[in-house]
Amino acid sequence: MEKKSEINGHAVSAAGPAERLRRSRGAKLLRFLRRNLLVIMTVSGVLVGVALGMVVRGMKLSKAQMTYFAFPGEMLLRMLKMIILPLVVCSLVSGAASLDTRSLGKLGGIAVAYFLVTTLIASGIGVTLAFIIKPGVGAGALNTNSLGLESVTPKQPVATCFLLGHVVQRRHLTLIVPVGTETDGMNILGLVLFAMVFGVALKKLGQEGEELIRFFNAFNEATMVLVSWIMWYIPFGIIFLVGSKIVEMEDVVLLVTSLGKYIFASILGHVIHGGIVLPLIYFGFTHKNPFSFLSGLITPFTTAFATCSSSATLPSMIKCVEENNGVDKRISRFILPIGATVNMDGAAIFQCIAAVFIAQLNNIQLNGGQIFTILVTATASSVGAAGIPAGGIITIAIILEAIGLPTNDLSLMLAVDWIVDRTTTVVNVEGDALGAGILHHINQQEMKKQQEKEEQLQELAEVQVEAVANAQAQEETSPLVMHQNKALGSTPEAIESVL
Template identity: 80%
Template sequence: MSHPCSIKFSKAEDTQARNLFPSNLVAAAFQTYATDYKMIIRNKTLGNATFEKVPVGTEIEGMNILGLVLFALVLGVALKKLGPEGEDLIRFFNSFNEATMVLVSWIMWYVPVGIMFLVGSKIVEMDDIVLLVTSLGKYIFASILGHIIHGGIVLPLIYFAFTRKNPFSFLAGLITPFATAFATCSSSATLPSMIKCIEENNGVDKRISRFILPIGATVNMDGAAIFQCMAAVFIAQLNNAQLNAGQIFTILVTATASSVGAAGVPAGGVLTIAIILEAIGLPTNDLSLILAVDWIVDRTTTVVNVEGDALGAGILHYLNKKDAQKSRQELSEVYVEAVANCKSEGEMSPLVTHRIPASTPSSAAEPEATESVL
């Protein structure tokens, strides 16, 4: 009788919770933890066999994005807690980020040529070109529809829930910034026009607009987050990959984190899709298809980004104005009444004397004291 044998499953399932805490940060840059499975045959007697599926932890090729992002967040909080001592390292990372963006801007000059060859190779590899074009059309439609729902329903409802005002009348004064965002695909290029229109047309306090809008142009990228999730799911379906619950959660978390760090320039969110694809184990060479149609999707993405910034400034302006009115109302209700006390005459200045008028039948039970200065 043969001895028990084991059969190894070819499909590996990522353990997302384990990847949040990498054992080695250097190894996390090119390896990630995954759960593999082995099928072990037990009780192989009298022709009957019992199969048992046993999970086995292993390291596979691929960047551990979740662990690196979590470490970066914790390190950022620690540097902030250090105060002046951590500013040197913060300046180093800022300079490194700016240098990286300069390199990316140089690379973007050669992107059209690269996209042409990448898309050409992808078309040659496809067995059904019509299926590829149809899939790209569905991706474009789904992305634009998601932006319409978020920008036309979700964001206005949030504004109405806080202010109880018509959000579309607020957005009507921002037609020029929205047109600029649609034409340039850049949140940073829209910033001067947005500040001018939101202060002059909507009456937002300049202290609020000039604080919120520059931060929102870099941090608040809800349109980019929607677009990145759509792109990741599209590439997964293109490769016939079934996404489990852990991978979907990873897409949501990674898209939110990477959209915060995305640059407010055209095609700035496409580069961060590679981070999401690495996190869920999908090939990054399919990004050429996303880049080929990004000039369409990026327009609605930028419009939703700047709309979220504007509505956020409007909500903060309303809440600040409401608190100021409440404070003024509380101050107007405070009255200070001073009543002279004749019993404390000995403790007062000798220059002040009190005369108590004779009580009359119509006077109150306790006479009022009048003061005179000698």
């Protein structure tokens, strides 16, 4: 109840404790909704998309109608892909130019070590779970034709990853001459390397390169403004992106029952790596709560889940890591584009499980050398893998070729890739984000040590200055020094006259 009291003839409302508590709770709730509005809208978009897809699924849409229905989601993907090129180039050029060459090499070395170690751990988790769960055992009678799947020619994905060879006959020798071929899509790894080297070159130019560095910095900030605009379209686009995928599904029950153990093993590996291993690594370096760090990245995680693309998640990831978690711009804009290209922990898990699954499906016993080859190949092939939906299927073909397994069962992977690829992408971008957080912490510690060293040198210099000043003052005022000076300054004749 609101009580009224009169002060100097004016009515004043005095709210009770319960009323004040209710108002404070309402104000806190309002602030929470304002601060997390985009996150709530994005998560709601996924749920609405699932419901909408289930409703539209029963309408038996034609291909043309399906295209119109999926158009808002396709617009989201195209906008995110549109922003990747300027974002990667400008952020890496400005990041490499803003860092000192020595610190750039140190941070780059730590980043590469982090990416390789975490990907190798992920590969080990995938192989271990595959041998424990045995997703391919008992599924030998699985017929891909009964699932209505199209066969996959292994030469196509393998050819996109390797140089083709022309056979040249010379007398009694047969030579294979590698010939480079161009493939469709954006060469993100090439852009990353070029932008890093170009940024270092601008730094070396000194004053002459400052204007171009400022240009890339301004271009980068303008790109981030575009990203902030696109992020408000994400909840709407996700509705139709998720809904269209559900409408496109054919016999979901048959796929899940046939490949359920494979799906379960892959998702369990992602949960273990993303929920336990990566947070423990972050805590070991920073001694901070990793889940409070991850709580500020719900929007990019939701985007990753909906788009199945690490590259498409990059714009929102950079924005949220900087604004919500306070990571230095020089660190985030340097390491996140590299991570989106070379760090594929989630992909390494399901690729290893898929390789062991196909071996078990064909009743092939893997020896120690083949298992080691799977681990190494999955780790190495993640570097430069396409950060696009179903990009990991290509690298599975490489692993199968490396250990001599048949590649005609890849259509099974494609059949359920739309399920597994969602958690795969979430783990991929989580590894990138935690890597940026670790590098930010290491950089802060180095800066703190350097600052303490500078303060100690400054204090030492001040002590030396004070000591010199005190010595001069003592020399001027001390009676003993004055007496000595007078004695030294007196002539022998004066001494003799005194005596």
